[in-house]
Amino acid sequence: MDVARLVELNAAYARAIDNEKFEQWPELFADPCLYKVTTAENLARGFESGIMYADSRAMLQDRVSALRKANIYERQRYRHVVGLPVVLGRENGAASVETPFLIVRIMGDGAMALFATGCYHDKVAADGAGVLKFAERIVVCDGGRFDTLVAIPL
């Protein structure tokens, strides 16, 4: 598993969300998996509860369905700028990887705002077909202010 393939996986992840092809998003995870959104502060204090949680591809797909309905009420899009992945180690065929990110939110009227920054803490492994998947993606946000608009996956 080289960095080039991790970069490709991250680019596909960002592209699925930013192009609003949300149905592609769960496909990038292993099944079962772990997807969690939390903050650096929560992580440092050992708090288990996060802002979002899913441990199977079905739960991720549920989120997408909910999102499709929520989107009727308010129109918004994201733009991810994803940094370079740092591979911290490898164990049992899975790589531990940290990848910084910055997300801009674009509202329906064209207004843009810096929405979130942080670091993805990932475990990435190849599936039976040799395709890289997220066995684990913990989205660790730097800031602590999240409103109810966190409907779109980070």
Added chain:
Amino acid sequence: MDVARLVELNAAYARAIDNEKFEQWPELFADPCLYKVTTAENLARGFESGIMYADSRAMLQDRVSALRKANIYERQRYRHVVGLPVVLGRENGAASVETPFLIVRIMGDGAMALFATGCYHDKVAADGAGVLKFAERIVVCDGGRFDTLVAIPL
């Protein structure tokens, strides 16, 4: 054509603009070419008209000349942060590539603001000397608010 060379091309593009070496910018395009700035909304609705349009290197050079004059009146600079290129396919020696970007605008008094985010939709091909050039660069901006200050190429 590998990703490393696409990354180099994108880095040269951003560097020419951000370092205000605008005269280098048209050299990165094929001739004839297609350069267009539009929004995701326009693109989705099939609107042909964009914010900027050029179909030859001479037209790009005209923009640079205009810009050099406009700059007398208001001083501003850009800083591009360009993501990793995703190659979507190849046809007749040209690669179709999508590359996300974020642009910060820095005014003469040092004030900075998030100016634009979006995605470059490119067709890239090697010229006779084997140097990669943009046969097509459609700058698809996420937001829809552009004032008359869009003088500098995106």
Added chain:
Amino acid sequence: MDVARLVELNAAYARAIDNEKFEQWPELFADPCLYKVTTAENLARGFESGIMYADSRAMLQDRVSALRKANIYERQRYRHVVGLPVVLGRENGAASVETPFLIVRIMGDGAMALFATGCYHDKVAADGAGVLKFAERIVVCDGGRFDTLVAIPL
């Protein structure tokens, strides 16, 4: 020295600062070295004085000690988004490299703001053990507004 290793060095640099492992930061420099923070405007005018200056690893370590004390009073963190390095040339085993950056500042209450953008002007060389180090890192900021909070290395 290939681009992949420069990317790794830059990722380690950003990670040390953003994860507040400041003690790792001086280790990324040669000794003696040159670390300077300045602005594009100062650089263009040939002003020698910058916002920060260090010419040895000991001076960098002093900064970290000062920072640890300053942090008692105000809590803030950075998030770097670092672009791709452009190698401009090589001389006497050192590569001249320019790498764009964007830094977001996150305050203790979770508020985020675009803090700085600019370009690292580096000279990078391998040490005796073959590990890449910054012989020189000039942090050239686009904007010119810096308050006394520039305590954390950029």
